Structures are given as structure tokens and as C-alpha cells.
Amino acid sequence: MFKITGKKLIAPDTYWMDIEAKRVSKSAKPGQFVIIRMDEKGERIPLTICDYDALKGTVSIVFQAIGTSTKKMAQFEVGDSFLDFVGPLGTASEFTLESQSELKDKKVMFIAGGVGAAPVYPQVKWLNEKGIKADVIIGSRNKELLILEEEIKAVAGNVYPATDDGSYGYKGLVTDLLKRLVQEEGKKYDVVVAIGPMIMMKFVTILTKQLGIKTIVSMNPIMVDGTGMCGACRVSVGGKIKFACVDGPEFDGHLVDFNEAMRRATIYKTEEAKIEFRKSEEHDGGCACAEGRK
Amino acid sequence: MDRMKRTPINEQAPKVRATNFEEVCLGYTEEEARIEAGRCLNCKNPMCVTQCPVSISIPEFIQKVKTGDFEDAVKIISKASSLPSVCGRVCPQESQCEGKCVLGIKGEAVAIGKLERFVGDWSRNNKVDLSETTTKNNKKVAVIGSGPAGLACAGDLAKLGYEVVIFEALHEPGGVLVYGIPEFRLPKDTVVKYEIENIKKLGVKIETDVIVGRTITIDELIEEEGFEAIFIGSGAGLPKFMGIPGENLNGVFSANEILTRTNLMKAYKDGYSTPVKLGKRVAVVGGGNVAMDAARTALRLGSEVHIVYRRSEAELPARLEEVHHAKQEGIIFDLLVNPVEVLGDEKGWVTGLKCVKMELGEPDISGRRSPVVVVNSEFVLEMDTVIMSLGTSPNPLISSTTLGLEINKRKCIIVEEETGLTSKGKVYAGGDAVTGAATVILAMGAGKKAAKAIDEALTV
Numbered sequence: 012m013f014k015i016t017g018k019k020l021i022a023p024d025t026y027w028m029d030i031e032a033k034r035v036s037k038s039a040k041p042g043q044f045v046i047i048r049m050d051e052k053g054e055r056i057p058l059t060i061c062d063y064d065a066l067k068g069t070v071s072i073v074f075q076a077i078g079t080s081t082k083k084m085a086q087f088e089v090g091d092s093f094l095d096f097v098g099p100l101g102t103a104s105e106f107t108l109e110s111q112s113e114l115k116d117k118k119v120m121f122i123a124g125g126v127g128a129a130p131v132y133p134q135v136k137w138l139n140e141k142g143i144k145a146d147v148i149i150g151s152r153n154k155e156l157l158i159l160e161e162e163i164k165a166v167a168g169n170v171y172p173a174t175d176d177g178s179y180g181y182k183g184l185v186t187d188l189l190k191r192l193v194q195e196e197g198k199k200y201d202v203v204v205a206i207g208p209m210i211m212m213k214f215v216t217i218l219t220k221q222l223g224i225k226t227i228v229s230m231n232p233i234m235v236d237g238t239g240m241c242g243a244c245r246v247s248v249g250g251k252i253k254f255a256c257v258d259g260p261e262f263d264g265h266l267v268d269f270n271e272a273m274r275r276a277t278i279y280k281t282e283e284a285k286i287e288f289r290k291s292e293e294h295d296g297g298c299a300c301a302e303g304r305k
Numbered sequence: 306m307d308r309m310k311r312t313p314i315n316e317q318a319p320k321v322r323a324t325n326f327e328e329v330c331l332g333y334t335e336e337e338a339r340i341e342a343g344r345c346l347n348c349k350n351p352m353c354v355t356q357c358p359v360s361i362s363i364p365e366f367i368q369k370v371k372t373g374d375f376e377d378a379v380k381i382i383s384k385a386s387s388l389p390s391v392c393g394r395v396c397p398q399e400s401q402c403e404g405k406c407v408l409g410i411k412g413e414a415v416a417i418g419k420l421e422r423f424v425g426d427w428s429r430n431n432k433v434d435l436s437e438t439t440t441k442n443n444k445k446v447a448v449i450g451s452g453p454a455g456l457a458c459a460g461d462l463a464k465l466g467y468e469v470v471i472f473e474a475l476h477e478p479g480g481v482l483v484y485g486i487p488e489f490r491l492p493k494d495t496v497v498k499y500e501i502e503n504i505k506k507l508g509v510k511i512e513t514d515v516i517v518g519r520t521i522t523i524d525e526l527i528e529e530e531g532f533e534a535i536f537i538g539s540g541a542g543l544p545k546f547m548g549i550p551g552e553n554l555n556g557v558f559s560a561n562e563i564l565t566r567t568n569l570m571k572a573y574k575d576g577y578s579t580p581v582k583l584g585k586r587v588a589v590v591g592g593g594n595v596a597m598d599a600a601r602t603a604l605r606l607g608s609e610v611h612i613v614y615r616r617s618e619a620e621l622p623a624r625l626e627e628v629h630h631a632k633q634e635g636i637i638f639d640l641l642v643n644p645v646e647v648l649g650d651e652k653g654w655v656t657g658l659k660c661v662k663m664e665l666g667e668p669d670i671s672g673r674r675s676p677v678v679v680v681n682s683e684f685v686l687e688m689d690t691v692i693m694s695l696g697t698s699p700n701p702l703i704s705s706t707t708l709g710l711e712i713n714k715r716k717c718i719i720v721e722e723e724t725g726l727t728s729k730g731k732v733y734a735g736g737d738a739v740t741g742a743a744t745v746i747l748a749m750g751a752g753k754k755a756a757k758a759i760d761e762a763l764t765v
Contacts, residue, residue: 035520038520038521054570054577054580095476096514097516098516098520106326133723236474236484241562241565242558242559243560245546245553252548252552252553257702271553273330274652
């Protein structure tokens with residue numbers, strides 16, 4: 012059993028939870044994820060790691076209560092326990108393997124869409140601990156849904172909020188903002204890390220290809236075990252089949268077949284669930300990408 | 306009684322069982338078991354034992370069944386195996402113990418597997434205590450994976466007084482016994498859970514939700530947690546795909562995915578959250594036991610199911626009993642057929658399987674006649690789901706995170722044949738992680754062998 016030691020509502024239907032998981036807290040690295048099973052009859056839910064504290068023995072997750080399982084998860088309170096909490100899964104972000112000298116002059120831009128800010132945070136924080144200040148665009152539908160701004164500001168270089176409706180920060184798409192920063196303000200980036208709704212990541216990679224900036228994306232496909240066993244999470248990367256759970260979740264965004272990935276994400280959506288899904292997509296505040304709502 | 310003929314065993318009628326997940330075989334009654342045991346010639350030089358990977362004293366336990374001393378029978382088996390109810394159900398006895406039974410020369414071999422199953426089930430139903438207490442030797446051994454190899458190794462070491470901790474990646478112990486083999490062949494709550502509980506009663510601790518290679522490494526287990534030896538029994542869990550066009554269409558699954566959703570996550574039961582979704586017509590590509598399991602699972606979930614296999618019936622790698630059961634239940638066999646492409650509609654969902662016809666040519670390295678494509682034989686099988694069951698390979702998670710652990714081209718861990726010792730000191734391995742996908746009982750044999758070697762190495 013894995014006890015919940017902290018819980019807060021950080022945006023409408025969006026929760027931050029700290030969970031006691033000693034082993035995972037010691038081994039977690041930026042870019043990895045965990046799987047939670049709430050109870051005996053529950054499914055295995057993959058969630059990105061937002062923070063970890065080896066001293067306290069806790070791992071933090073951020074999730075949106077949008078589906079049946081996550082809505083149920085939102086009802087768990089401090090003191091309650093999840094039956095299973097396993098991780099860290101997936102490979103750590105590429106830069107965690109690089110040496111200090113390789114890293115020190117690197118200009119990194121993170122683009123976080125909606126709850127994508129959660130997996131972005133530990134990466135920016137990790138870089139900050141190595142003395143590297145990364146820039147971050149945090150995009151969301153509106154001000155209310157923008158998360159982790161303060162946390163990210165504390166560890167990042169420039170932070171650029173962007174909202175679809177202009178209620179906060181830049182008004183418009185994260186892609187337009189990136190374009191402006193690079194083309195009009197003369198910002199230079201060696202690498203862009205984009206994490207958010209699939210459609211946002213797709214359009215970021217289209218733009219960065221034009222701009223000639225290497226781009227890493229984090230895939231979040233359907234999976235069961237998360238250890239390489241079921242193959243449900245397969246993604247085409249550069250024409251090859253990769254398993255997001257063990258080969259990823261982070262891949263070279265310019266090689267990912269996003270259309271296939273988006274199609275595969277719908278496998279278990281029945282007609283009824285599809286409607287629910289569309290509603291939640293509109294509500295997730297993730298994608299500041301007009302194309303995605305067509 | 307005709308000594309040459311086996312005592313028949315009760316099974317659920319094919320039409321009935323095709324719609325439920327209850328066990329197919331109902332097992333012998335006490336009377337039937339005693340009659341069947343009576344057929345055993347109690348050979349002086351029993352060939353059956355030589356074929357058993359864990360060397361169960363087969364004639365000895367069968368004599369006890371014959372006289373109705375079932376508790377003695379289970380105690381004889383448990384000297385060699387803690388999983389009689391499991392092995393009695395899933396071992397390929399026809400190619401092992403029963404394959405060498407003298408009665409089999411002129412008639413039918415003694416139903417050793419069914420008798421083992423009877424003894425295991427009787428022991429469970431009568432709550433026979435099989436826990437032995439030994440004085441602890443205060444030496445810690447870690448076992449990676451709670452499948453057949455790990456359980457056998459852990460059980461033997463615990464009996465010798467070691468403090469054994471099994472680390473299991475999934476939330477449920479049992480490995481392939483819980484995620485792979487379906488309920489209708491191997492009941493989980495009654496049989497598997499019980500026999501694992503018996504191993505825990507020997508003092509073995511099982512920590513679930515620990516992925517060695519991710520949550521913790523082998524080196525950390527040795528250096529930080531004080532384990533004096535490690536046994537890796539992590540199995541062969543990585544599914545293979547064919548590499549043909551259309552394999553990522555919606556509606557193409559690995560057999561592992563369908564089986565894991567159904568068996569481990571219990572997607573077929575009401576109230577469980579994990580979904581499983583199959584179409585009206587399902588093609589299972591492959592001819593092994595896993596293909597039969599996936600096909601019969603799909604059938605029970607309500608689909609019309611075809612086995613698509615590139616060789617002929619004689620070459621099917623699955624056990625005869627499984628093929629027989631599958632046919633009885635209404636699985637359609639499309640033999641000498643090989644898929645070349647998965648076809649889909651404009652939305653990316655599977656609509657069919659483009660195949661070619663095959664014929665058998667010269668025998669290949671495996672001794673089986675190799676399939677050759679018939680020219681201009683392309684045709685389409687209309688399908689809305691395709692399940693790939695082409696075998697599995699070991700998961701590279703442990704080998705890629707453990708310095709000094711050598712693997713071969715097939716990603717299998719290299720070990721010393723006799724001991725299971727790997728290229729890394731203190732680290733042993735066995736089962737599918739070493740051999741590639743094989744059987745439950747071979748994995749148990751490897752686990753036991755390593756247990757013995759570990760004991761010898763740690764007893765100075």
C-alpha cells in the first residue's frame with residue numbers, strides 16, 4: 012500500500028498528490044513515469060512524475076480528473092492509500108546522461124501544454140541543479156488552467172506563459188510564441204522539449220523542423236504493464252516500432268509518427284467515451300493550438 | 306479394465322465452455338485417480354522420472370494414490386515441486402514423463418499429469434500443511450521475478466534456511482502463471498494463489514511492484530541491501546511482431562496484451578476497469594501454446610477466431626491437447642497461410658489480413674519442414690482484429706542496467722549450464738530469461754538447479 016501524504020487542487024479538476032514510495036523516490040529521474048493501481052479492480056494508470064524527494068521518500072504526481080479512473084483517483088484523500096504504485100518506468104531524459112561540459116552551454120526551451128507542465132517541472136529543476144537555466148513556455152487554454160508557474164519560475168530562466176484566450180501572458184498558440192521568440196527576438200535554442208497534448212507536440216515539431224531545432228517529445232500512449240510486455244504502447248519512430256514504456260517515453264519529435272499515435276490513442280474509446288473524451292480535451296486546457304480543436 | 310487404456314477424465318462440454326472462463330478439465334475423482342494409478346507398472350527403472358525436469362519420484366507418488374494415501378503422495382511430490390496443481394495442468398507431459406511411460410509403447414501412457422493435478426488439488430482441498438521449518442542460516446538471497454523459475458528457486462532456498470526475498474515487477478506474483486496462462490487452463494484464485502501461498506509459508510517474502518533495473522538495480526541489491534546471491538528469473542516477456550505493413554493499425558494486438566488484459570487485469574469480469582476490445586472476426590497469427598491461449602480467450606470473449614499458421618498441422622508447436630481443445634471449441638485453423646500485410650480502412654482500423662499460401666519444402670534447422678510461398682497465391686482474410694503470437698524474447702531491462710552481465714544475440718542471459726551462474730559473480734539466472742520462451746517446468750528445473758548451486762557457493 013502506498014500512502015497519500017499530500018493533496019492539493021492546483022487548477023479546476025487538476026490535482027497534485029504526494030505519495031509515499033520510498034524505493035521509487037530514490038530512483039526516479041526526470042522524464043520517467045509511474046503506474047498506479049488504486050484498488051483490486053482498478054486499471055493500471057500511467058502518470059508522469061512531477062517531483063520526488065528521496066529524503067521524505069515521496070513521489071509527486073499531477074493528474075486531471077477527466078476519465079472514470081482519474082475521477083475516482085481525485086476522491087482519494089491524504090491518509091488514504093493506493094494499492095499499487097510502481098516505477099520509475101521508462102528511460103530518463105536524454106540530458107540526464109550527458110556530462111556537465113556537454114550540458115553547460117546548452118540553450119534549452121521547454122514547451123509545456125496543460126498538465127504537460129507536470130513532467131516539464133522536474134526536468135527544468137534538474138537542469139537548474141546543474142547550473143543550467145532553461146526557458147519555458149507554459150501554455151494553457153486560460154489563466155485558471157495554467158499550472159506550476161511559480162514552481163517553474165523558481166528554477167527556470169525566462170518563463171513565458173501563453174493562453175488561448177489571452178487571459179494571461181501571451182495570447183495565442185505556443186507555436187506562434189516560439190516562432191516569435193526565435194525569429195523576432197533572436198532567441199537561440201539548441202533543443203526544444205515539448206510535452207503536452209499530442210496535437211500540440213505535433214505542431215511544435217512541424218515548426219521546429221522548419222526552424223532547424225532538435226526537438227524531444229514525451230509520448231503518453233495506451234499501456235498495460237509499462238515494462239515492455241504488452242506492446243500496446245508501440246509508437247513508430249523513424250519508421251521503426253518502439254515501445255514507449257521501455258524505449259521512451261521521450262523520443263526525437265521529428266521522427267515520431269503523430270498521426271498514427273493519435274489514432275492509436277482512440278483504440279479503447281467507444282462512441283460514448285469518445286464524446287466524453289472530446290469534452291475533456293476541450294477542458295484540459297492543454298493545447299494552445301487552434302488546429303487541435305478542428 | 307483394459308490396462309492399455311487411460312481412465313477417461315471429465316471436461317466441460319465444448320459448446321458450454323466456449324462461452325465461459327471456467328476450467329475446461331474437471332479433474333479425476335478419488336476413485337478415478339485410484340483406478341488410473343493402478344495402471345502404473347511401478348517400473349524398477351522408471352523412465353518417466355528421467356524425463357521430469359524436477360525429478361519427481363513419479364512411480365512412488367502414484368503407488369500412494371493407488372492405495373488412497375493421498376497425503377503421503379503430495380509429500381512425495383513436494384520434495385521436488387511446490388507447484389503440483391500448476392504443473393499437473395500445464396506441463397507438456399506427453400513429451401516428458403508420459404512420453405517415456407512403458408505403457409505408452411503399446412497403449413496409452415499413465416495419465417501422470419492428471420494424477421499430479423489430482424494430488425495437488427486434493428492436498429489443497431484437505432489443507433495439507435507442507436511448510437517445513439528449518440533453522441535460518443541468516444543468509445539473504447534475492448530472486449528477481451515470481452514466475453515458475455523464481456518460485457522454484459526461492460522455495461528450495463527457503464527450505465535450506467535462507468532468507469529469500471522475491472522482487473516482482475507486476476502487482477501480482479506468479480509471472481506467466483497469472484498474466485499469461487488463461488483461467489480456463491489454470492485457475493488463478495484457487496490454484497495459483499494457493500500454491501504461491503504455500504511457498505510463502507516456507508518463509509519466502511514477495512515484494513511486488515519492484516522493477517529490478519528501474520526501481521532498484523542488481524548492484525544495489527548486493528551492495529546496499531546485503532543480498533549474498535541473486536537469482537534472475539525474469540522470464541521472456543517481450544512480444545515480437547512480424548514487421549509487415551499495417552501492424553500498427555488499430556485492432557492489431559500482441560497475444561501478451563490480450564492475455565494480460567484478460568488474465569492479470571481480469572477485463573472479462575464485471576466490475577474491473579481494464580478494457581479488452583476484440584472484433585467479430587479475429588485472426589491469431591502463430592501456432593504455439595500462447596496462440597492457442599489467445600485464440601481460445603478471444604473465442605470466450607465472443608469472437609469468431611481463426612488460427613493463421615504458416616506450416617501444416619503436424620508442425621504446430623502447441624501441445625496436442627491444446628489444439629484438440631481449440632478445435633472442439635470451434636476455432637478455425639487456416640494452415641499453410643502466412644500474412645504479408647494487415648489491411649485497414651481510412652480511419653486506421655483493421656479490415657483484413659492479406660496472406661499468401663504456403664507449401665512445405667525441405668526440413669530446416671529445427672527439423673521441421675520449412676514453409677515456402679506458393680507463387681501468385683495472395684488472398685485476403687476479412688478480419689477486424691489481428692493478434693500476433695510469434696513468440697517472446699527476454700526483457701532487456703535487467704541486462705541493460707547490470708554491468709558485467711553478458712547476454713547472447715537473442716538477448717538471453719548467458720549462464721554456466723550446470724549451475725546457472727552468469728558472467729557476473731554472485732548472480733545466477735534461469736528459466737525463459739536464459740533459454741528464451743520455453744515451459745513452466747523447464748523454468749522450475751532451472752530455478753532448482755540454481756538454488757542448489759547458490760547453496761553450495763554460500764556454504765563454505
